[in-house]
Amino acid sequence: MNNLFADRITDVPRSFIREILKDALQPGTISFAGGLPNRDLFPLEAISSASEKVFSGIGRDVLQYSSSEGYEPLREFISAQYAEKGLDIPVGNILITSGSQQGLDLLGKVLLNDGDGLVIEEPGYLGAIQAFALYRPEFIPVTVDENGMDCDLLAEKLQQHSPKLFYTVPNFQNPSGITYPNANREKVAALVKKTNAYFIEDNPYGDLRFSGEHQTSFKHWLPEQTVLLGSFSKTVVPGFRLGWIAAPTSLMEKLIIAKQAADLHTNQLSQCIVHQYIVDNDLNAHIREIVAAYGKQKDAMQSAIEKHFPKEVRHTNPEGGMFLWATLPEGASALKLFEIAAEKKVLFVPGDPFYINQTHKNTLRLNYSCVDQATIVEGIERLACAMQELGCL
Amino acid sequence: MNNLFADRITDVPRSFIREILKDALQPGTISFAGGLPNRDLFPLEAISSASEKVFSGIGRDVLQYSSSEGYEPLREFISAQYAEKGLDIPVGNILITSGSQQGLDLLGKVLLNDGDGLVIEEPGYLGAIQAFALYRPEFIPVTVDENGMDCDLLAEKLQQHSPKLFYTVPNFQNPSGITYPNANREKVAALVKKTNAYFIEDNPYGDLRFSGEHQTSFKHWLPEQTVLLGSFSKTVVPGFRLGWIAAPTSLMEKLIIAKQAADLHTNQLSQCIVHQYIVDNDLNAHIREIVAAYGKQKDAMQSAIEKHFPKEVRHTNPEGGMFLWATLPEGASALKLFEIAAEKKVLFVPGDPFYINQTHKNTLRLNYSCVDQATIVEGIERLACAMQELGCL
Numbered sequence: 001m002n003n004l005f006a007d008r009i010t011d012v013p014r015s016f017i018r019e020i021l022k023d024a025l026q027p028g029t030i031s032f033a034g035g036l037p038n039r040d041l042f043p044l045e046a047i048s049s050a051s052e053k054v055f056s057g058i059g060r061d062v063l064q065y066s067s068s069e070g071y072e073p074l075r076e077f078i079s080a081q082y083a084e085k086g087l088d089i090p091v092g093n094i095l096i097t098s099g100s101q102q103g104l105d106l107l108g109k110v111l112l113n114d115g116d117g118l119v120i121e122e123p124g125y126l127g128a129i130q131a132f133a134l135y136r137p138e139f140i141p142v143t144v145d146e147n148g149m150d151c152d153l154l155a156e157k158l159q160q161h162s163p164k165l166f167y168t169v170p171n172f173q174n175p176s177g178i179t180y181p182n183a184n185r186e187k188v189a190a191l192v193k194k195t196n197a198y199f200i201e202d203n204p205y206g207d208l209r210f211s212g213e214h215q216t217s218f219k220h221w222l223p224e225q226t227v228l229l230g231s232f233s234k235t236v237v238p239g240f241r242l243g244w245i246a247a248p249t250s251l252m253e254k255l256i257i258a259k260q261a262a263d264l265h266t267n268q269l270s271q272c273i274v275h276q277y278i279v280d281n282d283l284n285a286h287i288r289e290i291v292a293a294y295g296k297q298k299d300a301m302q303s304a305i306e307k308h309f310p311k312e313v314r315h316t317n318p319e320g321g322m323f324l325w326a327t328l329p330e331g332a333s334a335l336k337l338f339e340i341a342a343e344k345k346v347l348f349v350p351g352d353p354f355y356i357n358q359t360h361k362n363t364l365r366l367n368y369s370c371v372d373q374a375t376i377v378e379g380i381e382r383l384a385c386a387m388q389e390l391g392c393l
Numbered sequence: 394m395n396n397l398f399a400d401r402i403t404d405v406p407r408s409f410i411r412e413i414l415k416d417a418l419q420p421g422t423i424s425f426a427g428g429l430p431n432r433d434l435f436p437l438e439a440i441s442s443a444s445e446k447v448f449s450g451i452g453r454d455v456l457q458y459s460s461s462e463g464y465e466p467l468r469e470f471i472s473a474q475y476a477e478k479g480l481d482i483p484v485g486n487i488l489i490t491s492g493s494q495q496g497l498d499l500l501g502k503v504l505l506n507d508g509d510g511l512v513i514e515e516p517g518y519l520g521a522i523q524a525f526a527l528y529r530p531e532f533i534p535v536t537v538d539e540n541g542m543d544c545d546l547l548a549e550k551l552q553q554h555s556p557k558l559f560y561t562v563p564n565f566q567n568p569s570g571i572t573y574p575n576a577n578r579e580k581v582a583a584l585v586k587k588t589n590a591y592f593i594e595d596n597p598y599g600d601l602r603f604s605g606e607h608q609t610s611f612k613h614w615l616p617e618q619t620v621l622l623g624s625f626s627k628t629v630v631p632g633f634r635l636g637w638i639a640a641p642t643s644l645m646e647k648l649i650i651a652k653q654a655a656d657l658h659t660n661q662l663s664q665c666i667v668h669q670y671i672v673d674n675d676l677n678a679h680i681r682e683i684v685a686a687y688g689k690q691k692d693a694m695q696s697a698i699e700k701h702f703p704k705e706v707r708h709t710n711p712e713g714g715m716f717l718w719a720t721l722p723e724g725a726s727a728l729k730l731f732e733i734a735a736e737k738k739v740l741f742v743p744g745d746p747f748y749i750n751q752t753h754k755n756t757l758r759l760n761y762s763c764v765d766q767a768t769i770v771e772g773i774e775r776l777a778c779a780m781q782e783l784g785c786l
Contacts, residue, residue, distance in 0.1 A: 044448065047456065098655075127654075131654045264492055266634070
């Protein structure tokens with residue numbers, strides 16, 4: 001069996017994160033390398049009760065083949081949630097997906113021919129880079145930082161390219177934790193409006209704000225172009241793989257065809273359980289609990305960083321979400337730091353995989369959602385020692 | 394927003410079956426058009442009990458992100474089931490998928506470049522045609538009937554083409570209900586062995602045999618080339634979207650990359666529930682119950698056909714599964730029959746969508762899994778009247 005692979009898959013490397021973490025997880029190691037929600041906050045009992053109600057209430061129909069668009073009451077809830085935020089998204093424009101990761105795959109499948117332009121944040125979300133890479137676009141990276149997307153660079157790239165798609169995580173971005181301020185959003189939207197392209201606003205962390213003010217969705221400025229991706233993974237549970245696409249009508253028919261071809265429909269039991277959970281419980285109160293915990297953990301990490309890291313190391317100041325991003329002095333390699341840190345039993349993700357074709361970057365992603373405050377302090381101290389040893393001064 | 398769609402999606406038509414059934418489902422209509430397992434046979438109480446055990450036993454971990462390969466104990470069960478059938482499939486070669494429909498999508502993604510040759514049965518499974526069509530292969534249709542695959546035609550096609558992939562449903566095929574006899578399998582395998590191609594044996598109905606003898610898996614003759622697809626949809630429940638790929642080691646790494654990009658992992662709760670259900674219950678006894686019911690329904694349909702259909706109408710004699718296939722006299726159109734039958738309040742699926750680029754075929758698919766025996770007799774009588782009216786004599 002020789003050379004049978006499609007070109008699209010031969011380009012994709014094995015998971016960088018998996019590879020580097022494979023041998024690093026020794027006992028006693030503190031990991032800021034994860035990307036998981038905190039399992040201690042999962043509403044296990046409420047989900048279990050919702051499950052019993054679904055079996056006794058809906059019965060056999062929850063076990064049968066179901067609609068490709070998704071469970072109607074759940075789609076109605078999502079539509080109503082958008083309405084509360086001032087966004088008019090009819091139920092017919094919402095497609096339930098097997099996690100928002102599948103939303104990325106379906107959008108790539110429906111929109112991208114080989115070589116089509118795709119504007120992506122740099123640093124950008126690794127899962128999106130992987131999903132889109134299979135459709136072989138030309139990635140057009142545009143820098144993001146705490147001021148949002150670099151509009152001068154974006155304008156320059158739009159003079160050179162005619163992208164079909166923009167991909168952004170404007171709230172508490174993975175990996176950097178940054179949020180685009182409204183003023184920046186308005187400028188980005190003005191540039192995007194001139195293009196013939198869809199604009200993806202991926203928003204898995206949007207509800208997890210622990211400080212600052214809610215910023216406006218791009219849908220407000222780009223009503224016909226914006227595709228919203230949402231997820232229950234960070235607010236309810238991730239193991240159910242439940243997300244959604246809220247897309248303009250122009251896209252929906254093709255997305256449904258792609259969804260049918262991909263897996264017929266999303267797991268029906270989990271859709272019904274999450275809906276029942278939402279009906280029986282105060283989801284906003286549950287989210288406030290998550291936000292309070294992550295906020296404290298983020299504060300613990302930030303204080304420890306400011307106390308222990310060399311002054312030359314910069315870091316973002318996330319107002320929500322699960323990640324903080326640190327930048328070593330120019331020329332320092334986060335990959336080298338990783339090796340030293342792993343010996344000191346503390347892990348993080350070096351920045352490299354979040355860039356298109358750049359290596360030995362001086363950046364790193366630190367996750368604070370899964371580690372308690374005391375352990376965070378200990379881990380940051382170890383990491384500071386590793387930085388001293390690397391010579392980040 | 395003009396012309397933004399990828400070429401791969403513009404080729405795919407809206408679902409033929411959905412379209413023709415849209416206005417046809419009037420009250421009092423008997424439908425043989427479905428493709429669903431019988432919901433009355435779903436083990437609702439046992440699944441509900443298994444669910445409670447999973448929440449109390451596994452707890453929070455069932456809600457967290459999980460392994461892309463799938464829940465290890467479930468993969469072990471699948472491996473052991475194969476071992477009972479004399480097939481050696483180590484756990485490491487089993488990937489749990491979001492239904493076996495996803496298996497088709499992942500295999501297309503990993504193997505097919507535009508224009509690559511794909512041998513497909515004619516008539517063939519519609520869901521596979523749709524999933525693979527998105528990767529724009531050259532479909533190479535080869536006729537199948539109650540003798541299995543037409544080996545003369547296959548040999549001729551293999552002289553003209555060098556396919557990368559074969560797709561077959563050798564047991565109780567959807568749509569035709571036919572099973573390849575062992576002698577035919579051996580000949581097909583001998584031809585496939587000379588190619589540099591993978592051979593998919595999709596087997597969702599294999600356990601649902603109500604008469605005749607079990608036939609040997611192609612894996613026996615083509616150990617390095619055969620990719621097995623399996624599913625819990627027809628033996629436990631379909632709404633969980635749980636299937637699997639059992640692939641040669643040469644394919645596994647790329648399939649896992651594609652799985653991660655597609656949806657990270659399959660719904661964890663349903664994997665754990667099905668595993669718990671299997672541990673606590675006698676799955677084989679449950680399958681025997683399904684087989685007994687479908688066998689009686691098939692007998693009722695066959696007797697009614699032999700009593701009422703014009704003698705010129707031929708039909709298959711399935712030994713298992715959910716479908717029976719009828720062939721009108723040459724030149725008669727099953728689409729025209731559909732229109733007359735819908736007026737007489739009986740539905741079926743005309744053969745057209747099961748062929749590559751053929752229309753107004755004289756064949757039709759009849760599903761017997763979801764209709765009770767008395768209703769089957771009544772429906773077949775109505776259909777016989779429609780045939781008289783069409784003039785199938």
